Amino acid sequence: MPVTFAVCGCGARGLEAYAPYQEQHPDEMKIVAGADTRPERLTMLRERYGVPGELCFPSDEALLAQPKLADVMIVATQDRQHVPAALAALDKGYHVLLEKPISPSLEECRALQRKAHETGKAVVVCHVLRYTRFYSALEAILRRGDIGKIETIDAVEHVAYWHQAHSFVRGNWRRSDETSPMILAKSCHDMDILRWLAGEPCLRVQSFGALDYFKADNAPQGAARRCLDGCQCKDSCPYDAEKIYITDPRTGIRGRGALWPCGVLASEPTEEKIWDALRTGPYGRCVFHCDNDVVDHQTVNLEFANHIHATFTMTAFTQDCRRTIKVTGTLGEVEGDMSENVLRLRRFGMPEEVIDLREEGGAYSGHGGGDFGLMSSFCKLIAGGGTEGLTGVDVSVESHVMALAAEASRLDGGRTVTLSEF
Ligand SMILES: NC(=O)c1ccc[n+]([C@@H]2O[C@H](COP(=O)([O-])OP(=O)(O)OC[C@H]3O[C@@H](n4cnc5c(N)ncnc54)[C@H](O)[C@@H]3O)[C@@H](O)[C@H]2O)c1
Numbered sequence: 547m548p549v550t551f552a553v554c555g556c557g558a559r560g561l562e563a564y565a566p567y568q569e570q571h572p573d574e575m576k577i578v579a580g581a582d583t584r585p586e587r588l589t590m591l592r593e594r595y596g597v598p599g600e601l602c603f604p605s606d607e608a609l610l611a612q613p614k615l616a617d618v619m620i621v622a623t624q625d626r627q628h629v630p631a632a633l634a635a636l637d638k639g640y641h642v643l644l645e646k647p648i649s650p651s652l653e654e655c656r657a658l659q660r661k662a663h664e665t666g667k668a669v670v671v672c673h674v675l676r677y678t679r680f681y682s683a684l685e686a687i688l689r690r691g692d693i694g695k696i697e698t699i700d701a702v703e704h705v706a707y708w709h710q711a712h713s714f715v716r717g718n719w720r721r722s723d724e725t726s727p728m729i730l731a732k733s734c735h736d737m738d739i740l741r742w743l744a745g746e747p748c749l750r751v752q753s754f755g756a757l758d759y760f761k762a763d764n765a766p767q768g769a770a771r772r773c774l775d776g777c778q779c780k781d782s783c784p785y786d787a788e789k790i791y792i793t794d795p796r797t798g799i800r801g802r803g804a805l806w807p808c809g810v811l812a813s814e815p816t817e818e819k820i821w822d823a824l825r826t827g828p829y830g831r832c833v834f835h836c837d838n839d840v841v842d843h844q845t846v847n848l849e850f851a852n853h854i855h856a857t858f859t860m861t862a863f864t865q866d867c868r869r870t871i872k873v874t875g876t877l878g879e880v881e882g883d884m885s886e887n888v889l890r891l892r893r894f895g896m897p898e899e900v901i902d903l904r905e906e907g908g909a910y911s912g913h914g915g916g917d918f919g920l921m922s923s924f925c926k927l928i929a930g931g932g933t934e935g936l937t938g939v940d941v942s943v944e945s946h947v948m949a950l951a952a953e954a955s956r957l958d959g960g961r962t963v964t965l966s967e968f
Pocket of ligand 1: 554555556557558559560581582583584587604605606607622623624625627645646647672673674718731913
């Protein structure tokens with residue numbers, strides 16, 4: 547019998563990252579109900595997944611007003627909507643698969659943790675990177691002791707100039723008061739990976755960072771408020787919306803088609819719909835004339851209980867969207883680039899070992915295979931009657947404390963923050 551799901555928030559994540567697992571594994575997953583405030587998303591839920599119209603609801607509240615309809619509720623609405631829906635779902639008896647970040651409020655994170663323990667239901671957070679071949683293999687190397695005792699970890703999140711412009715300047719995560727600070731929204735994944743690889747809790751953090759570039763002072767002369775409104779800098783500007791959403795083969799509708807990021811501008815997008823969105827919607831705005839306030843780069847220093855020291859850099863200013871990491875230990879070092887899906891292990895004094903984790907047919911899709919890896923692990927967990935997933939609420943809250951403490955440090959000029967006091 548497949549595990550049954552209600553999808554609360556049928557957006558890019560709910561409907562395009564997790565729901566498609568059902569198409570390949572109908573014996574493991576079955577979506578039976580859903581909610582979204584956008585009618586067109588409910589139409590997609592009905593048409594693609596055969597959910598009956600009477601079980602498609604116009605809001606999370608309407609769905610949660612029903613008796614329990616499935617084993618699991620996927621909560622994939624926006625950052626600040628997660629916890630109220632997850633608490634109500636647990637009260638109704640659902641297990642919860644919860645999008646990250648849990649919440650930008652530490653009190654809400656703690657409230658969810660308490661409720662999960664109280665109800666005894668599974669609450670698994672979508673820290674999908676732990677389910678990739680890349681980070682799983684790295685973790686296994688470290689746990690086996692191949693490089694001895696770990697001493698340092700250096701991780702870099704290369705956001706990519708166009709992804710920063712899309713999500714964090716023009717798009718949904720541009721303002722921390724509406725969603726979350728960027729170190730939480732984007733990099734709670736990375737905090738979670740550092741915590742996992744270190745193997746013990748983080749004790750202290752210190753952080754610098756700023757919104758340095760994407761603001762009005764940096765607008766070149768001749769820049770228009772919208773890219774299509776006769777901007778004189780269009781040809782030389784890499785952030786030009788027409789390049790990103792129409793012509794760039796990696797991101798535009800002509801090359802990548804309806805997938806993310808164009809799918810965010812319009813449901814089932816066509817080139818005509820994208821032109822319309824660029825003429826009138828938020829994604830056609832000049833990157834120097836938006837109402838964004840989240841950082842465009844940030845660094846964090848971290849100290850773990852077992853004396854491991856780590857650095858993390860998040861930067862908008864990269865060509866591609868990828869993550870790199872290097873771990874050093876007393877007997878060797880290991881490094882890799884997640885987009886390459888290869889790890890290079892060097893035991894001191896021995897030849898380099900290249901560990902090739904590439905898989906035929908789309909290992910790069912869905913966070914390097916992490917989206918489906920998470921679904922596979924989660925369906926097995928629930929089908930087997932378990933509640934303790936690899937990214938359960940307790941360990942996930944730790945990464946949120948790390949991110950929120952880093953943000954507090956950044957806002958306080960880089961002061962060192964001790965997590966136990968935070
Ligand atoms: N795990 C990851 O790697 C990852 C990646 C990207 C985003 N996220 C997180 O996933 C969440 C969703 O992101 P997304 O990109 O899918 O955003 P999205 O805007 O595409 O999806 C959110 C959906 O929720 C719907 N919605 C809004 N209010 C609602 C309500 N009251 N009831 C029901 N539905 C409602 C919206 O109409 C939308 O369809 C965010 O919290 C985001 O930070 C996680």
